[in-house]
Amino acid sequence: MTDLTQHTIAELRDGFARRDFSAVEVAEAYTRAIEAAKVLNAYIVATPELALDQAKASDARLAKGEAGPLEGIPLGIKDLFCTRGVHSQAASHILDGFKPPYESTVTSQLWRDGAVMLGKLNMDEFAMGSSNETSFYGPVANPWRADGSNQALVPGGSSGGSAAAVAGMLCAAATATDTGGSIRQPAAFTGTVGIKPTYGRCSRWGIVAFASSLDQAGPIARTVRDAAIMLKSMSGNDPKDTTSADLPVPDFEAAIGRGVKGLRIGIPKEYRVDGMPGEIDNLWEEGKAWLRDAGATLVDISLPHTRYALPAYYIVAPAEASSNLARYDGVRYGLRVPGNDVIAMYENTRAAGFGREVKRRIMIGTYVLSAGYYDAYYLRAQKVRTLIKRDFETVFAEGVDAILTPATPSAAFEVGAMATASPIEMYLNDIFTVTVNMAGLPGIAVPAGKDRRGLPLGLQLIGRPFDEETLFAAGQVIENAAGRFTPERWW
Amino acid sequence: MTIAVRPPDPKKLIKGATGDWEVVVGMEVHAQVTSKAKLFSGASTEFGGEPNSHVSFVDAAMPGMLPVINAECVAQAVRTGLGLRAEINKRSVFDRKNYFYPDLPQGYQISQYKQPIVGEGEVIVDLSDGTSFTVGIERLHLEQDAGKSLHDQHATMSFVDLNRSGVALMEIVSRPDLRSAEEARAYLTKLRTILRYLGTCDGNMEEGSLRADVNVSVRRPGDPLGTRCEIKNVNSIRFVGQAVEVEARRQIGVLEDGGTIEQETRLFDPGRGETRPMRSKEEAHDYRYFPDPDLLPLEFTDAWVEALQGALPELPDAKKARFVADYGLSPYDAGVLVAERVSADYFEAVAKGRDAKAAANWVINELFGRLNKDGKALDESPISAAQLGGLIDLVADGTISGKIAKDLFEILWTEGGDPRQVVEARGLRQVTDTGAIEKTIDEVIAANPDKVEQAKAKPTLMGWFVGQVMKASGGKANPQAVNDILKRKLGLE
Numbered sequence: 001m002t003d004l005t006q007h008t009i010a011e012l013r014d015g016f017a018r019r020d021f022s023a024v025e026v027a028e029a030y031t032r033a034i035e036a037a038k039v040l041n042a043y044i045v046a047t048p049e050l051a052l053d054q055a056k057a058s059d060a061r062l063a064k065g066e067a068g069p070l071e072g073i074p075l076g077i078k079d080l081f082c083t084r085g086v087h088s089q090a091a092s093h094i095l096d097g098f099k100p101p102y103e104s105t106v107t108s109q110l111w112r113d114g115a116v117m118l119g120k121l122n123m124d125e126f127a128m129g130s131s132n133e134t135s136f137y138g139p140v141a142n143p144w145r146a147d148g149s150n151q152a153l154v155p156g157g158s159s160g161g162s163a164a165a166v167a168g169m170l171c172a173a174a175t176a177t178d179t180g181g182s183i184r185q186p187a188a189f190t191g192t193v194g195i196k197p198t199y200g201r202c203s204r205w206g207i208v209a210f211a212s213s214l215d216q217a218g219p220i221a222r223t224v225r226d227a228a229i230m231l232k233s234m235s236g237n238d239p240k241d242t243t244s245a246d247l248p249v250p251d252f253e254a255a256i257g258r259g260v261k262g263l264r265i266g267i268p269k270e271y272r273v274d275g276m277p278g279e280i281d282n283l284w285e286e287g288k289a290w291l292r293d294a295g296a297t298l299v300d301i302s303l304p305h306t307r308y309a310l311p312a313y314y315i316v317a318p319a320e321a322s323s324n325l326a327r328y329d330g331v332r333y334g335l336r337v338p339g340n341d342v343i344a345m346y347e348n349t350r351a352a353g354f355g356r357e358v359k360r361r362i363m364i365g366t367y368v369l370s371a372g373y374y375d376a377y378y379l380r381a382q383k384v385r386t387l388i389k390r391d392f393e394t395v396f397a398e399g400v401d402a403i404l405t406p407a408t409p410s411a412a413f414e415v416g417a418m419a420t421a422s423p424i425e426m427y428l429n430d431i432f433t434v435t436v437n438m439a440g441l442p443g444i445a446v447p448a449g450k451d452r453r454g455l456p457l458g459l460q461l462i463g464r465p466f467d468e469e470t471l472f473a474a475g476q477v478i479e480n481a482a483g484r485f486t487p488e489r490w491w
Numbered sequence: 492m493t494i495a496v497r498p499p500d501p502k503k504l505i506k507g508a509t510g511d512w513e514v515v516v517g518m519e520v521h522a523q524v525t526s527k528a529k530l531f532s533g534a535s536t537e538f539g540g541e542p543n544s545h546v547s548f549v550d551a552a553m554p555g556m557l558p559v560i561n562a563e564c565v566a567q568a569v570r571t572g573l574g575l576r577a578e579i580n581k582r583s584v585f586d587r588k589n590y591f592y593p594d595l596p597q598g599y600q601i602s603q604y605k606q607p608i609v610g611e612g613e614v615i616v617d618l619s620d621g622t623s624f625t626v627g628i629e630r631l632h633l634e635q636d637a638g639k640s641l642h643d644q645h646a647t648m649s650f651v652d653l654n655r656s657g658v659a660l661m662e663i664v665s666r667p668d669l670r671s672a673e674e675a676r677a678y679l680t681k682l683r684t685i686l687r688y689l690g691t692c693d694g695n696m697e698e699g700s701l702r703a704d705v706n707v708s709v710r711r712p713g714d715p716l717g718t719r720c721e722i723k724n725v726n727s728i729r730f731v732g733q734a735v736e737v738e739a740r741r742q743i744g745v746l747e748d749g750g751t752i753e754q755e756t757r758l759f760d761p762g763r764g765e766t767r768p769m770r771s772k773e774e775a776h777d778y779r780y781f782p783d784p785d786l787l788p789l790e791f792t793d794a795w796v797e798a799l800q801g802a803l804p805e806l807p808d809a810k811k812a813r814f815v816a817d818y819g820l821s822p823y824d825a826g827v828l829v830a831e832r833v834s835a836d837y838f839e840a841v842a843k844g845r846d847a848k849a850a851a852n853w854v855i856n857e858l859f860g861r862l863n864k865d866g867k868a869l870d871e872s873p874i875s876a877a878q879l880g881g882l883i884d885l886v887a888d889g890t891i892s893g894k895i896a897k898d899l900f901e902i903l904w905t906e907g908g909d910p911r912q913v914v915e916a917r918g919l920r921q922v923t924d925t926g927a928i929e930k931t932i933d934e935v936i937a938a939n940p941d942k943v944e945q946a947k948a949k950p951t952l953m954g955w956f957v958g959q960v961m962k963a964s965g966g967k968a969n970p971q972a973v974n975d976i977l978k979r980k981l982g983l984e
Contacts, residue, residue, distance in 0.1 A: 206555040213784035326598020327552040369779035
């Protein structure tokens with residue numbers, strides 16, 4: 001029998017239907033794999049008993065012919081999602097011991113559809129980071145290593161645990177979230193598929209907030225099809241989140257085979273940035289050729305405000321974060337470090353509870369919202385945001401169906417490589433992804449090749465609002481041409 | 492900010508040691524919206540529950556929780572705006588006001604900063620001397636209430652009760668159009684009346700449903716506005732008047748001693764009859780307002796506003812005008828009756844098909860007087876509108892005299908019953924049989940020959956005779972008949 005952890009969601013679904021294996025067998029295979037992969041540090045908490053219980057229930061439903069769309073599929077859940085009675089701490093010290101008495105809307109929909117929870121995945125603290133090095137629980141190791149090297153690489157972030165677990169066969173797929181690239185960048189760094197859907201496609205209820213106007217949940221999976229299957233279960237209007245869209249959820253999987261014939265794919269000139277490695281450029285050229293060969297028309301487009309996106313993002317996101325993280329005050333849950341009075345208690349708790357990057361962003365956010373600076377920073381950034389949105393609206397109005405860009409400016413880098421760099425260098429990881437969040441659009445990262453060291457690289461497709469279907473269709477064309485990317489197991 | 496110009500009224504000026512001063516007052520009133528659930532959560536708004544028994548995950552700011560606007564609170568704010576004849580903003584925005592405090596679990600209050608739901612309006616305020624003036628309303632916005640810190644439950648710790656956390660408040664901001672303590676009281680009284688008519692706030696100041704932040708400054712008549720101090724959280728109409736009074740005196744004292752007024756927040760201490768500073772400027776907050784990204788801008792249609800407008804009750808100003816026009820009441824009496832919707836309704840039930848002035852007199856003088864004496868509210872009145880109407884009917888058709896009517900009122904108050912049956916059962920019917928009255932008068936005259944003589948020279952003694960006759964008849968003699976017959980018999984015609 002082959003290793004059950006090698007199957008995609010689609011393959012598991014078929015195998016369950018044929019009674020090739022049981023949900024319990026699959027869950028146990030993953031539990032063993034997780035146990036054997038502690039060195040990756042992808043999971044903060046594994047929940048094998050819960051997985052076994054859910055798998056048994058899945059087997060019962062499978063036997064009765066009542067299988068849900070994700071019946072028996074073992075998933076990893078980013079620690080940012082609140083899961084009832086289970087560690088939900090956003091990989092932060094300040095939420096020590098927090099086990100919510102409620103379940104996020106997105107995860108509750110996954111369980112509704114029969115999925116099995118393997119545990120909670122590591123991430124950058126409060127989803128702030130691009131390398132998964134800001135986690136209170138330590139960095140995650142990328143299952144990928146450069147050819148002939150033993151050097152640990154980052155899996156990207158903030159959903160680094162999600163991407164590493166999917167690439168390392170430690171779950172069939174994972175939930176993730178993306179505020180500025182936190183799904184797409186780690187997907188690109190690990191040879192996995194990650195989609196950030198349109199803002200409003202998935203409910204934010206029960207997901208620890210980072211920047212409310214930018215945060216979106218989405219899946220990281222091994223194939224475009226698996227990502228489509230996952231997104232269908234994760235999506236849908238939620239009356240508890242008034243920013244969630246009251247729109248029907250399409251059958252994303254059905255869009256997979258559509259192809260790109262007749263589609264107009266935009267190639268934005270502003271995404272060719274200074275100092276971009278030649279192999280990223282080559283990858284982009286290759287992607288264009290695959291889409292053209294599949295029948296798409298390539299169109300040169302301009303998104304003139306792209307270069308302002310990153311600075312504007314690093315004003316808007318910290319501003320919202322500074323307010324969203326005010327609730328972590330030591331009064332009601334999580335860490336409390338005593339002080340002589342309530343102010344001292346706040347200060348001690350927050351000083352001990354937040355890591356450096358989180359503190360940096362709280363301070364930036366507090367600064368840009370302060371009297372006298374609000375107009376110069378926050379208000380201006382919001383204006384830039386409107387212009388970025390308008391850039392996209394213009395090209396879509398001109399008949400562009402989707403936009404092809406690189407997903408990241410480089411492949412995965414070494415753990416600790418950015419330790420002495422300025423924060424800005426780390427923020428540059430998001431250069432191709434933040435515009436999508438600023439405009440609220442859907443974006444998918446699909447593995448497309450390797451760099452000269454043998455590390456995976458990804459391409460990004462950006463779509464019209466609520467047109468994830470075109471992204472799945474075009475993504476599948478890239479996957480068909482590029483093939484799938486699986487790391488050699490070294491752990 | 493535009494400031495309505497009211498010429499200084501000499502009667503309202505305050506005499507200082509160095510001349511006259513004018514006090515200028517504006518108010519920010521926090522009115523708790525009458526609603527079953529909180530502004531952004533489904534938790535109950537009921538007053539007086541066990542601490543922390545009406546707290547949802549949203550109110551406690553648990554991680555990942557999101558606010559969802561309560562449509563009824565929005566409707567209540569719009570109704571209030573319509574009642575204040577104000578501009579209704581069909582698009583408004585919720586902002587976060589950021590600050591740390593243990594009873595503010597989110598670390599921010601959701602409020603409306605730059606784009607409130609209601610814009611400029613006005614309130615017509617009536618004073619006891621019969622004059623009225625208009626107070627401009629600058630804006631009304633919706634916001635969340637905070638929880639409550641309890642400092643007296645433990646020797647070293649403070650407790651927090653989040654039952655109020657997230658309850659909807661309307662902040663109603665007036666222009667600085669008030670010029671005396673009396674005007675300040677009258678404005679708050681009128682605003683409270685309007686809110687209670689609309690049913691958008693119960694106006695219960697003891698439970699904290701209505702609180703006022705009072706901005707007070709003083710100036711020489713005709714001068715520009717002086718520096719103001721804000722007196723926070725005044726929780727009774729009487730205290731608003733006292734706070735204005737003592738704060739104006741304090742400021743005048745400072746200025747006349749050559750000092751300057753610091754802009755600051757102060758607290759009114761009714762026990763000591765003084766205001767004192769709350770927090771200094773150094774601790775002034777930077778609230779870092781910004782639009783709440785969890786909430787979409789609040790938008791609604793003209794049709795929705797029109798539907799609310801169409802369903803509004805008759806408001807006190809309109810009711811007062813109608814009482815004056817339709818019932819012929821004095822503006823003062825009409826004003827007293829419309830001060831509460833229940834009293835206006837009670838009056839109208841009594842007045843229906845009867846002499847309205849008599850009804851107003853009975854309601855205002857007898858009923859309100861008696862309620863006041865017993866410390867009862869109108870809805871606790873032992874005498875119903877139907878009973879009081881019945882009593883008035885008995886007077887009108889001559890069955891009982893006015894004096895007996897007052898006795899009957901007392902009987903109805905303490906024992907209840909149908910007025911006509913009480914009159915029959917107790918033999919209170921007025922004697923109009925002139926033969927019987929003549930007989931009584933003859934007896935009184937016969938018993939007092941000296942008084943009869945004196946009366947011829949001093950006709951005012953007539954009143955004494957009337958009293959004797961009424962007494963002899965047990966108050967049941969028709970007073971008019973007694974008067975007529977006495978005059979004739981005493982030869983005073």
